[in-house]
Amino acid sequence: MVKPALLMTGEMMPLIMRGCEVAFTVHRYWEAADRDAFLKEVGPSVQAICTGSITGVKTTDPMMGLCPNLKIISNFGVGYDSIEVPAASRRGVVITNTPDVLTEEAADTALGLVLTTVREFYRAEKWLRDGHWAKEGDYRLTPSLRDRSVGIVGLGRIGKAIARRLEAFGVPISYYGRNRQASVGYPYYADLVSLARGVDTLIVVTPGGPETQNLINAAVLNALGPRGILINISRGSVVDEAALIAALKARTILAAGLDVFQNEPRLNPAFLELDNATLFPHLGSASQFTREAMGQLVVDNLMAFIAGKPPKTPVPETPFKGW
Numbered sequence: 001m002v003k004p005a006l007l008m009t010g011e012m013m014p015l016i017m018r019g020c021e022v023a024f025t026v027h028r029y030w031e032a033a034d035r036d037a038f039l040k041e042v043g044p045s046v047q048a049i050c051t052g053s054i055t056g057v058k059t060t061d062p063m064m065g066l067c068p069n070l071k072i073i074s075n076f077g078v079g080y081d082s083i084e085v086p087a088a089s090r091r092g093v094v095i096t097n098t099p100d101v102l103t104e105e106a107a108d109t110a111l112g113l114v115l116t117t118v119r120e121f122y123r124a125e126k127w128l129r130d131g132h133w134a135k136e137g138d139y140r141l142t143p144s145l146r147d148r149s150v151g152i153v154g155l156g157r158i159g160k161a162i163a164r165r166l167e168a169f170g171v172p173i174s175y176y177g178r179n180r181q182a183s184v185g186y187p188y189y190a191d192l193v194s195l196a197r198g199v200d201t202l203i204v205v206t207p208g209g210p211e212t213q214n215l216i217n218a219a220v221l222n223a224l225g226p227r228g229i230l231i232n233i234s235r236g237s238v239v240d241e242a243a244l245i246a247a248l249k250a251r252t253i254l255a256a257g258l259d260v261f262q263n264e265p266r267l268n269p270a271f272l273e274l275d276n277a278t279l280f281p282h283l284g285s286a287s288q289f290t291r292e293a294m295g296q297l298v299v300d301n302l303m304a305f306i307a308g309k310p311p312k313t314p315v316p317e318t319p320f321k322g323w
Helices: 014-023 035-045 061-065 085-090 103-119 121-129 132-136 157-168 192-198 218-224 241-250 269-273 288-306
Strands: 005-008 025-028 046-051 072-075 094-096 150-153 173-176 201-204 229-232 255-258 277-279
Touching: 005 014, 005 035, 014 025, 014 288, 025 035, 035 046, 046 288, 061 085, 072 288, 085 094, 103 121, 103 157, 103 201, 103 229, 103 255, 103 277, 103 288, 121 132, 150 157, 150 192, 157 173, 173 192, 192 218, 218 229, 218 241, 241 255, 269 277
Parallel strands: 005 025, 005 046, 046 072, 072 094, 150 173, 150 201, 201 229, 229 255, 255 277
Antiparallel strands: none
């Protein structure tokens, strides 16, 4: 039996590679010397695309247009802003992502970033390693979570998991989102600037994409104030980086903890010069356990297509209506 064709936009983890090769003829887009010519050649046979922001390739409307028999795009990661979603929806293509399996890991990372930023753990360790503790005495006193209040920007799966952890720390929690959630008891703000003004620690967990581009801007940072700490584990595009760098330099806010950046991994070198920025290399879900669970879900969604069954995790914009 002839295997259906799958376009893989970039090299993926071995679990995904093996799983796809069992059931599909895999076309390796990233290895093509002339990608346009390659896609024109193989595109008519392609029924599935395997991708993710980690591949550095955007799945665009023209790319989908060259794959007229495309049925599914299986995305590695919760965020799928590297895919032109309206185009997929218009073409009847189902997009799947990998929610839930990374929720707890991402929330753990967020709490680690909060603690490291607030208590300056990295700089305190460096103080020890550089010999200052023995020569000059204790590291300086740091800010604390004990007198802080947290606002969560985007109270989805991961946002709620972060909130559960913060509850254990006894930290007051508020949130901002497009709509108030009836099942959530935390104070709700319909206006982001008002939330920033009402708390002193802002954790950003929203999706990326045009709707949230530069959502955290100078007005939000000014409202957060000189005690303010910004934590971003969503997408680099959500924060106006020029405004954030200016606020950190001027001490308009106290500090920032960032796991994501625009143009990563080539982050703005100005961040490296700041002593009030804690920087993680997009660790979010980056444990072996969680990444393997994500990879398996990518494969499981593709196997559901092969079997003619509904995908496990279609995104809301492209609900399954049959193959």
